[in-house]
Amino acid sequence: MAGSATKTVHDIFQSMEYGPAATSSTATAQAWLDHHSRSLGLFIDGKFVRPADRQTRSLADSKGGNVCSTVCAVEDDVSQCASSAVNGYKAWSGMTCYNRAKVLLRLVSILGQHSKCFAELCDLCQASCSPSTLVRLLQYYSSWAQLRDTLITNWTPLGVVAVVVSDDCSLYSLMLKVLPALAMGNSVIIVPGRTTAPPALLLAQLFTSAGLAAGALNVLTGSDMLLGAKVAQNQSISYVTYSGNKQDGVMLCKATAGMGVPISISPCIGATCPFIIFESADLDSAVDGVIETAFKKKKEVHWVLCVQESVLDSVVSRLRLRMAGVKCVGLHSDADRAQVDMDIQEAQQQGATLIQSCAAPSSGALYPPTVLCGAAPSSPFVVSPSPGPLLPLMTFRSNTEAVALGNHSPHGLAASIWTEDLTLALETAKSLSVGSVWVNSHSVSDPCLPASGHKDSGSCTDGGQEGLYQFLRPSCSSSPPLPRSSPVSLDYTKFGTAASPAIIPDDSDASSAPKSYLQFVGGKACKSESGCSVAVQPPGGGSVLAYCPDGGRKDVRNAVEAAIKVQPGWMKKSPSARAQSLYSLAKGLEAKRRDIAVSINIQTGLSMDEAEKEVDLSFARLSDWAAYCDKVQGGTLPIPQSGSALSFPEALGVVGIVLPEKNPILSMVTLLGAAIATGNAVIMVPSQKYPLPALAFIQVSVKTFNVLRSKLGCQYLQYTCTSPLKTLHLFCQKNEEDKDGGRDWTQSHPSLLEEMWRNAVQWKSVWIPTA
Amino acid sequence: MTRGNPGTRLDLEWISKVRVNTQAVLKRAQQIQGQKILKKQWQAAWLLKAVTCIDLTTLAGDDTPSNVHRLCLKAIQPIRYDLLRKMDMHNKGVSTAAVCVYPSRVADAVKSLKAANSSLPVASVATGFPAGQTPLETRLREVRMAVADGATEIDIVINRTLALTGQWEAMYDEIRQFREACGDAHMKTILAIGELGTFTNVYKASMVAMMAGSDFIKTSTGKEAINATYPVAIVMVRAIRNYFLCSGHKVGFKPAGGIRTAQEALVWLTLIKEELGNDWLCPHLFRLGASSLLADIERQIYHHVTGQYPAYHELPMA
Secondary structure, three states: OOOHHHOOHHHHHHHOOOOOOOOOOOHHHHHHHHHOOOEEOEEEOOEEEOOOOOOEEEEEOOOOOEEEEEEOOOHHHHHHHHHHHHHHHHHHHOOOHHHHHHHHHHHHHHHHHOHHHHHHHHHHHOOOOOHHHHHHHHHHHHHHHHHHHHHOOOEEEOOEEEEEEOOOOOHHHHHHHHHHHHHOOOEEEEEOOOOOHHHHHHHHHHHHHOOOOOOOEEEOOOOOHHHHHHHHHOOOEEEEEEEEEHHHHHHHHHHHOOOOOOEEEEEEEOEEEEEEEOOOOOHHHHHHHHHHHHOOOOOOEEEEEEEEHHHHHHHHHHHHHHHOOOOOEEOOOHHHHHHHHHHHHHHHHOOOEEEEOOOOOOOOOEEOOEEEEOOOOOOHHHHOOOOOOEEEEEEEOOHHHHHHHHHOOOOOOEEEEEOOOHHHHHHHHHHOOOOEEEEOOOOOOOOOOOEEOOHHHOOOEEOOOHHHHHHEEEOOOOOOOOOOOOOOOOOOOOOOOOOOOOOOOOOOOOOOOOEEOOEEEOOEEEOOOOOOEEEEOOOOOOOOOEEEEOOOHHHHHHHHHHHHHHHHHHHHOOHHHHHHHHHHHHHHHHHOHHHHHHHHHHHHOOOHHHHHHHHHHHHHHHHHHHHHHHHOOOEEEOOOOOEEEEEEEEEOOEEEEEOOOOOHHHHHHHHHHHHHHOOOEEEEEOOOOOOHHHHHHOOOOOOOEEEOOOHHHHHHHHHHHOOOOOOOHHHHHHHHHHHHOOOOOOOOOHHHHHHHHHHOEEEEEEEEEOO | OOOOOOOOOOOHHHHHOOOOOHHHHHHHHHHHHOOOOOOHHHHHHHHHHHHHOEEEEOOOOOOOHHHHHHHHHHHHOOOOHHHHHHOOOOOOOOOOOEEEEOHHHHHHHHHHHHHOOOOOOEEEEEOOOOOOOOOHHHHHHHHHHHHHOOOOEEEEEOOHHHHHOOOHHHHHHHHHHHHHHHOOOEEEEEOOHHHOOOHHHHHHHHHHHHHOOOOEEEOOOOOOOOOOOHHHHHHHHHHHHHHHHHHOOOOEEEOEOOOOOHHHHHHHHHHHHHHOOHHHOOOOOEOEEEOOHHHHHHHHHHHHHHOOOOOHHHOOOO
16 A cells, blocks of 8 residues: 555555654754754863864664754863863862752752653654653652761762763663762763763753752763763772673773772673563563563663463464564664574574564564574573574573573573562562563663672662662772772783792601691682692791692682582571570681680781780681671662562672781681671682681681682683673672782771672662552 | 354363453554544544444333434434435445344344334344343353344343453353354454453453354443453454454454543544454444434544535434
8 A cells, every 4th residue: 555645544454553653742842952063072161172183973863853963072082081080079078968969959940841851862863861750860869869968877978980882782771870870979981882872961061050069070982882981981980880781881980990999790681581471470561561671672681482382372372462563673784684584594493483473574683572482591592692683592490491402591681580479589580690670571770679680690780779870989998999000911811920039947756847737628628639739938938837728720610610510509598596606606717716816926927915816806806797697687778669679788609718818817707708798609719828718717617618729720810800791709709809809807887787688698689560 | 245254162271361451452552543634534434333233232221112212313324315325426325334232122123223224233232231140041142032033143141240250151151052043143252341340351251252152252231341452353363363363353443431522533544444443443343332322423424525514403313
């Protein structure tokens, strides 16, 4: 049939089709862009700046029309911006909580006046974010700005925070970082992606008219991730946080490694998430959920549909019926189309059957939503998800298998589970290692839900009160935790492979022969696999105090394997049982008080009095942690929709701790206590210089942790910290910092302990909507 | 009209497995209501489709032959002829689907329609409408008498006592007997969802009614406190879909009670299109039970054709 204008009433009466989509006007946003001559500058010190001779980057709308161009900032702009942000920080953090909250609230009303312009601009840039979700963010964080000093006492803002996002990151994820940072009193430099740049610039402008101090919010646009690294390199940046896809996040981490700036990443784009339908589910609603979420044009996550075998037929027949009316989805490019065709062909060759709303047109940018039945975890389209509207469908037999399928993935962002059985829902929610669990619902995001992406999906917590701490530090801790430095060039593949020198003392008097210590792995003392040992010398060198095993790659592997084995059991123990274990550990330490003090004395040259004082402090500290065990808790969250939102602090899993050299025993029990009190298994690497106290300590019988005396172990962890592919970095980075930083281990301020346990847990939020 | 649904045996295991998640249904209902609004000729065409699905109803204590007569003639020509002509729809057989009256008025309606040379079906409510609290014997007789008077569609009400106490077998048997009493007449089963308590009960009652051979399932009598709501309709049409998947028979759906505006009629059509597909968008499988809805639809059609809204007196009353 010809154009829609010629369709008669009778035609439509027969076909009962929907009318053409109304074309929304973008006049208001276009007028704003025209006012800026369609080339947006940088937003520095409360105003637009357009430095001359900069490269620009242009942005096109969905139909290929020019929207505007943005400036690519260079070093000069970065340093100008950073100094403005420092001034902005002084002005902004000097305001009262009430006044900061007022600015955020004022933006709500200003946004109300310009909501049309904002919504249209987001539409044009394909950075969809409805004004109402932004208003919710602003209202939520304005109340945190108001209550910071009341509810989060003894913590202060970090200073200048850089928020970097990738090109495909949504405006919501960007603002989920920016607003808490501002609410806590930091100044922020936004490095937006391609699509989020214009809306971010508009918001920065609106913020200024809402009374935000000049320089408290700056926007630097660029062409790629390197700008983020350039910003991070600036000495005045206290913290870098990233949201977006994982590749860019890894790139940013690698580029900033060694700069001495803490960085955390939330790879919220591109994760694979399970959509689990149990036989006890409301199947019709579950199928509705699948259709609503799985076939979006802008895919933020890749869903994998997991259906219990007993209801497979019912689900498939419902999918067939419901998908009949679903429209084709636009692909982003011809390359995507070729990829989708290839994926489909490959899937069919492996015996997958397709459920499609219509046959795929032979070419072009439109593709029908497709369910690939008969997928397996090893199917290529599951391993590397396709760019198109394809949804793999797998089956599982039992509840435990559903959890196993859901967890067997490098990602841990979110999961949607469908069942009317409350017990099953809660059990599954607890067992899935993901940051957000949506029961009988999907894709619910609200700023009050704290969630840390598990595994590859993040290294910090966003949302809720818990998400605020990434922008705060204990007031009593010495600022900056890491000394700034320039990265040195390093061959990561060869790092840490040099052999340690063998020291054999000349005198061979049997009575004064140095004691040999062993490593402690999986509940057993053992030698190192390498068969080498390292001599430990007293201050000043000369003689050998003792021999320690020189742990190597294989020892690390054994330790990690042992730790992985015991960790789930330790985590499942009741908090009070963990507390009792820690108390008995403290008791054991007390019994060996003298031995340990002596080893401190000979190792570090500390006087016996001081050494004993350290030991006394140590078991006080252990008792602190024992007491903490059953006081650490999540809670119910006030989400605007009706239902129950729960948050749980969970153990990170296996934690590697590289111990600092200062206060060898005290620092060890402090870090160890935090980690095991929250349910982690620990691999400790004692300080290179002073390992003996720690090794003496482990002779107190403890089953849940593993100690390695290893140079290589330490380097191994250092290397992993450069890449977020390993997930230990948050806590072990912490320790790296401590090693060089001037932390005073004898201080026992509550906020320091709180910071430590916050670093030892990750948060999961569970959303159970009810009518 | 041929008989649609022969029914199946009562499968209690099926009934026991039913699960409905209330909040997910409510969310789906909101999503359907939030869908884009149809404009121009699309709106007009959809509204005309709605007209052809209306069971134009009068169920009042003061019904007499004269107002039933007016209703029948309005049902034959629901939209002013000149308006239909402007849209080239005057010869496409646009009339309402049926007229719906109390059993005692069936004879009057049949007479009026016959006099007007119309083959429009007459539907009658029966079985102790609206409460259904009369003995089974009199309820069955009521059905037979309405059919004898010329009703070709019978809207029966279920026994809520049986549904609320979970006596599904007894309910199945009763509906089976009504089915037989209906003979060749179409049977629409009113679930009175406002009195069933939960969505799960609505789903179960729908399944039992369909297994017992209902050609339509209908939301409510229009006399309960809660009538046709979108969430409850979603539950019922999902039951229809499930029954179709399992037995291969298509059962119709009739929301009734409180549907007054053209906008609501469009949402109802959207809901059916989304949940069941285009097959169900015809008078054989979809009915709207309404009395005042038609006036609003005719006003919207007038607006589509002329660009102005009419005063109520400019359009013929029912």
